[in-house]
Amino acid sequence: xxQLLESGGTLVHPGGSLRLSCVGSGFSFSRHPMSWVRQAPGxxxxxxxxxxxxxxxxxxxxxxxxxxTISRDNSKNTLYLQLDALRVEDAAVYYCAKEVWxxxxxxxxxWGQGTLVTVSS
Amino acid sequence: SYVLTQPPxxxxxxxxxxxxxCGGNNIVSYxxxxxxxxxxxxxxxxxxxxxxxxSGIPERFSGSNSGNTATDSENTATLTISRVEVGxxxxxxxxxxxxxxxHRVFGGGTKLTVL
Numbered sequence: 368x369x370q371l372l373e374s375g376g377t378l379v380h381p382g383g384s385l386r387l388s389c390v391g392s393g394f395s396f397s398r399h400p401m402s403w404v405r406q407a408p409g410x411x412x413x414x415x416x417x418x419x420x421x422x423x424x425x426x427x428x429x430x431x432x433x434x435x436t437i438s439r440d441n442s443k444n445t446l447y448l449q450l451d452a453l454r455v456e457d458a459a460v461y462y463c464a465k466e467v468w469x470x471x472x473x474x475x476x477x478w479g480q481g482t483l484v485t486v487s488s
Numbered sequence: 489s490y491v492l493t494q495p496p497x498x499x500x501x502x503x504x505x506x507x508x509x510c511g512g513n514n515i516v517s518y519x520x521x522x523x524x525x526x527x528x529x530x531x532x533x534x535x536x537x538x539x540x541x542x543s544g545i546p547e548r549f550s551g552s553n554s555g556n557t558a559t560d561s562e563n564t565a566t567l568t569i570s571r572v573e574v575g576x577x578x579x580x581x582x583x584x585x586x587x588x589x590x591h592r593v594f595g596g597g598t599k600l601t602v603l
Contacts, residue, residue: 402592404531404592404594411579411581411594411595411596411597412523412525412531412581412583412594412597413594414583414591414592414593414594417590417592426589426590426591428591429489462530462531469519469536469537471519472518472519472521472537472584472585473585473592474519474521474533474536474537474583474585475521475523475531475533475583475592476533476542477533478530478531478532479530480530481530
């Protein structure tokens with residue numbers, strides 16, 4: 368059974384930093400691209416960042432580029448998201464998602480339960 | 489960047505058919521995926537590649553992406569839920585992968601209310 372367990376969400380002040388983690392199990396972690404998707408309170412899903420299975424390729428939404436850094440440690444089956452220069456509008460539940468490359472597209476096949484990031488002074 | 493447009497809400501009576509649209513420029517050239525998110529839960533994959541049901545998803549769920557206008561570049565993909573049940577009440581999101589930017593793009597979501 369695929370499991371994705373996020374952690375690291377907490378209350379942080381504007382301008383602060385935070386690192387989120389996501390531990391994967393039940394699948395071959397290094398063979399899958401991974402993504403972070405966030406959901407602000409009462410709002411829809413917003414893709415934040417993605418990373419290839421090897422970690423060599425990374426992608427970012429324009430709203431977080433230059434402030435967030437995605438990475439992974441395949442020896443620990445763990446995905447990370449470093450959040451710097453946080454803004455009030457970054458407050459959200461952050462989900463990690465296991466992706467598959469399905470020939471012509473990426474899709475998020477499995478999701479974690481999310482970790483809550485609150486940004487407030 | 490690529491934009492997907494969904495109606496904010498759809499309401500339907502139990503046993504009826506719900507249709508949720510997802511509009512995008514030339515969307516017929518994209519592979520569209522649909523996710524269901526029930527209140528307080530994480531999203532789950534419902535439909536992939538326009539019309540393929542994910543594992544464990546009832547046959548009542550179907551998808552299409554064939555475009556429906558001859559004169560407008562704004563086409564729509566559609567999620568159809570037949571014989572709607574109270575348990576289908578959720579938010580539904582369409583999503584594509586934009587190969588030009590390598591970004592994943594979500595629609596704004598549609599809240600399905602079962603009256």
